[in-house]
Amino acid sequence: MTETIKTDALIIGAGPVxxxxxxxxxxxxxxxxxxxxxxxxGGQCAELYPEKPIYDIPGFPVVTGQGLIDNLMKQIExxxxxxxxxxxxxxxxxxxxxxxxxxxxxxxAGAVFEAKTVLIAAGGGSFQPKKPPIAGxxxxxxxxxxxxxxxxxxxxxxxxLIVGGGDSxxxxxxxxxxxxxxxxxxHRRDEFRAAPHSVDQMRSLVADGKMDLILGxxxxxxxxxxxxxxxxxxxxDNTTIDVACDRLLPFFGLTMKLGPIADWGLNLAENLIPxxxxxxxxxxxxxxxxxxxxxxxxxxxxxxSGFHEGALAAQKVHRYVYPExxxxxxxxxxxxxxxxKLGVA
Amino acid sequence: xxxxxxxxxQGTARSVAAEDGATLMxxxxxxxxxxxxxxxxxxxxxxxxxxxxxxxxxxxxxxxQTMEEDMLDFAFDVRPNSRLSCQIRIKAELDGLxxxxxxxxx
Ligand SMILES: Cc1cc2nc3c(=O)[nH]c(=O)nc-3n(C[C@H](O)[C@H](O)[C@H](O)COP(=O)(O)OP(=O)(O)OC[C@H]3O[C@@H](n4cnc5c(N)ncnc54)[C@H](O)[C@@H]3O)c2cc1C
Ligand code: FES
Numbered sequence: 001m002t003e004t005i006k007t008d009a010l011i012i013g014a015g016p017v018x019x020x021x022x023x024x025x026x027x028x029x030x031x032x033x034x035x036x037x038x039x040x041x042g043g044q045c046a047e048l049y050p051e052k053p054i055y056d057i058p059g060f061p062v063v064t065g066q067g068l069i070d071n072l073m074k075q076i077e078x079x080x081x082x083x084x085x086x087x088x089x090x091x092x093x094x095x096x097x098x099x100x101x102x103x104x105x106x107x108x109a110g111a112v113f114e115a116k117t118v119l120i121a122a123g124g125g126s127f128q129p130k131k132p133p134i135a136g137x138x139x140x141x142x143x144x145x146x147x148x149x150x151x152x153x154x155x156x157x158x159x160x161l162i163v164g165g166g167d168s169x170x171x172x173x174x175x176x177x178x179x180x181x182x183x184x185x186x187h188r189r190d191e192f193r194a195a196p197h198s199v200d201q202m203r204s205l206v207a208d209g210k211m212d213l214i215l216g217x218x219x220x221x222x223x224x225x226x227x228x229x230x231x232x233x234x235x236x237d238n239t240t241i242d243v244a245c246d247r248l249l250p251f252f253g254l255t256m257k258l259g260p261i262a263d264w265g266l267n268l269a270e271n272l273i274p275x276x277x278x279x280x281x282x283x284x285x286x287x288x289x290x291x292x293x294x295x296x297x298x299x300x301x302x303x304x305s306g307f308h309e310g311a312l313a314a315q316k317v318h319r320y321v322y323p324e325x326x327x328x329x330x331x332x333x334x335x336x337x338x339x340x341k342l343g344v345a
Numbered sequence: 346x347x348x349x350x351x352x353x354x355q356g357t358a359r360s361v362a363a364e365d366g367a368t369l370m371x372x373x374x375x376x377x378x379x380x381x382x383x384x385x386x387x388x389x390x391x392x393x394x395x396x397x398x399x400x401x402x403x404x405x406x407x408x409x410q411t412m413e414e415d416m417l418d419f420a421f422d423v424r425p426n427s428r429l430s431c432q433i434r435i436k437a438e439l440d441g442l443x444x445x446x447x448x449x450x451x
Contacts, residue, residue, distance in 0.1 A: 253419040
């Protein structure tokens with residue numbers, strides 16, 4: 001049995017909005033745990049556009065996606081949030097009452113949380129691997145087609161076709177090559193986005209005849225009962241050939257899918273969670289939704305809107321966590337108690 | 346105005362007047378052209394604005410930059426005339442450009 005983690009506030013999603021909520025909650029003495037399916041912090045900003053400039057964060061004429069996340073991490077450091085990365089929140093159930101809410105939250109890694117309040121800052125949903133649009137691929141998934149390597153042993157003595165040109169494709173090519181019967185790397189062009197030293201290593205394995213590199217794209221799969229036997233590929237010179245293989249690992253990047261949020265008993269409108277604009281609370285008291293995932297009249301999917309939403313939600317969270325305490329409005333500029341919390345007084 | 350034709354995967358052609366300076370993706374979205382998703386809004390971060398450029402036009406467009414080539418790796422059924430429409434800027438010389446949208450974006 002894993003130990004249940006108890007917390008005042010549980011934030012689902014470590015994107016910019018979830019991160020800034022830690023700050024607003026922290027000023028109100030509310031400690032947070034955050035969960036994200038990605039192995040890293042920062043949501044869309046870090047995953048989709050780390051190097052690109054953002055021009056509409058108030059007070060920052062320009063900041064990159066990763067730069068904003070780094071700054072937010074520095075800003076919330078005094079509040080010591082706990083991150084649980086690389087795991088997806090699967091279930092969220094109410095075990096309290098409307099007056100004293102309590103929620104049980106579990107992840108696909110087996111972690112169990114008991115939270116007085118839950119803030120869903122899930123953006124466009126969980127980041128999940130993109131599936132190639134190959135007819136019938138569903139039948140093979142989890143049996144001979146995988147989008148991630150959980151257990152290396154599954155791949156021992158197999159003929160593995162790995163598709164892609166980024167770090168995931170190259171890293172797994174190099175890691176699996178020693179234990180596989182044969183590794184075949186396929187990419188649409190002879191240029192790779194992956195780290196140059198991995199590309200060099202791959203090229204020398206190819207030169208030594210220890211693996212194959214094919215330029216082309218998978219067009220169809222052949223096999224029976226989910227067991228892959230060959231992939232039909234269109235090579236760069238437009239010829240079509242069958243490549244025998246019994247494992248396929250496609251690495252086409254990530255896309256956002258709503259995922260299990262749909263099963264949590266919350267009202268949904270077109271895959272978004274409707275909230276009020278006073279507290280950003282959902283139809284379930286004690287569960288809030290902030291950032292890209294929520295919907296209300298006039299909603300803008302902007303980072304700055306998400307920051308505002310977190311600040312207002314925090315006020316109501318405070319009432320659930322400290323029902324007997326009165327909340328004073330204070331400025332960080334002048335309040336000595338806020339400054340003590342921030343570690344600057 | 347620059348005239349652009351989008352042909353969908355079923356072969357239906359739609360011609361629209363494009364504003365110079367806009368991107369091909371923006372032109373498609375403003376005119377509700379089906380088959381272009383443009384999830385990332387033109388930041389070259391999603392590969393869901395993939396189009397096939399009429400081969401006659403392939404060499405008349407500025408060549409794709411590294412960023413576009415890298416992002417095309419995430420698209421499917423990429424061909425020599427594949428481009429990301431958010432990286433093509435409309436100008437008068439492109440009058441008459443024809444592109445086909447793929448059967449599926451990512
Ligand atoms: C290319 C691009 C450019 C952009 N430019 C701007 C801009 O200039 N200005 C601007 O204001 N906005 C911009 N945006 C939008 C901005 O990035 C989003 O508004 C912002 O990221 C939303 O933050 P968020 O924290 O709500 O969600 P996200 O950043 O989407 O983070 C949500 C996180 O929750 C996780 N998650 C979801 N469900 C689960 C689950 N069940 N279990 C575990 N984890 C889960 C996801 O994996 C994700 O990491 C841009 C977006 C893109 C793609
Ligand atoms: S719109 Fe996302 S890459 Fe073009």
